[in-house]
Amino acid sequence: MKGITTRLHAALVAIVLGLGIGLAAAPATAPEALAQAPAAPPAASEQMLFNYLQGDVRGRVTIPDQRAAMLIQPAGRDFQTFWRSTMKWIGGIAVGGMLVVLVIFYLVRGTIRISAGPSGRTIQRFNGVERFAHWLTASTFIVLGITGLNITFGRELLLPILGPDTFTAWSELGKVAHNFLSFPFTLGIALMLVIWIKDNLPSRVDAQWFAQGGGLIGSAHPPARKFNAGQKLIFWSVVLGGAAIAVTGYIMMFPFQFIATDMAGMQLAIQLHGIISLVLIAIILAHIYIGSLGMEGAFAAMGSGRVDLNWAKEHHSLWVDEMMSGGRDAAAPSGARSAGAD
């Protein structure tokens, strides 16, 4: 702040000096110029100020609202450009692109079946607490995602269909939902972090998973523990991305109160919130696909919490070994072992 004031002072001195030099010649020419068309004034100092300050012009106000002391913030125009085009391009490519990729993937690969077929025997994969954390995050994320996309793309996509009054009513409702559901969403993120972080630390098995394309390309079934490398990526995207979205979101809900206490900080928070959310939405679309339509037997993991033993052996072989050796669900294997060996 002090630097800006000093520079402002220096700029004004420079302007006054510059005008002073111009003044020496002015009296002789001014009346003549006035008689003709209005002559161009000396180089406008606002331009010089901008060039010199490279940023906001601030001063003093006598009203209580001290944020009003910011006279001009040209960065508002950059925010306009970001909001109107940059963000829409990023969102369109991330979300739209992911949808296109998923459709193509489905057409090429179809639903990934259990190679050995369902065994008919199930194994506990996620307990009640795990599923609660997942669905708490998932259900709120869907509402947050839709209402958030509405703020970004609703004006182009929904407003022409709904009309101004209905669209405003829907958007206002969406805004309230977006604000309040942020709390359970944040809780869900925190729960998942605590429950699953021990299973999501990188390991050597992950390299092998990546090397074999995760089994998405080709029909290989790389070994994996409770979570394979792809799921670990989802986990960290959700936890880290979700945390970033939560922090920037709360900054927006309580503007100028913490972390971002100035205009530049607020603009940055909104931009980060938008970009990270759009990328996370794209990632989650892929997650939803592979957890439902894309893979036979996958949904049960988060549905009933129990997965088919053959599915588990194909996708999480090391985890199944751990579970069996640990004695949990120990009654199941005797019959399933031979059936699964085909």
Place this chain on the structure above:
Amino acid sequence: MARMKFLCDADRCIECNACVTACKNEHEVPWGINRRRVVTINDGKPGERSISMACMHCTDAPCAAVCPVDCFYTTADGVVLHSKDLCIGCGYCFYACPFGAPQYPRLGNFGSRGKMDKCTYCAGGPEADNTAAEYAKYGSNRLAQGKLPLCAEMCSTKALLAGDGDIIAQIYAERVTTRGYGSGAWGWRTAYKDMVAG
């Protein structure tokens, strides 16, 4: 049609705040909301300047561009107005506005900020001209009565000019030529992407 603009001659403004008071009184602007304010740059130092600032009614207005519900519109006079019935109080226009014009009844976005309020160039809102409904939401509509904004009309030093952009720019250019100095049309480059006569 005229393209209405504001121009504050910083070399004439004496920071009397009459424009601020006139605006608040004319439109019965609520506590905590200032549609117009006077900012003093370099206060108490050589080269001090005061500038009266409100909504500049920008060309390609940033507020209108970022509004998620498209509640802004530009009149034939180039005045940027908005509908409080459509505003959802998201606050984005405040972040986009180069001049800090949008104001809200409450600060936080949690719960709600309430409907955005800003300078209307004394031109009301989407309701029928000079109706009670229009007055309650946006204040008086002087433009519809053939009058210019009150802030500029009652400026004692005629520092604040309002009217057709070409005409007030010409007045300002004449002043600068006559007196030999001028600190420029504050905000014009950002608002209209042009300067007064270069």
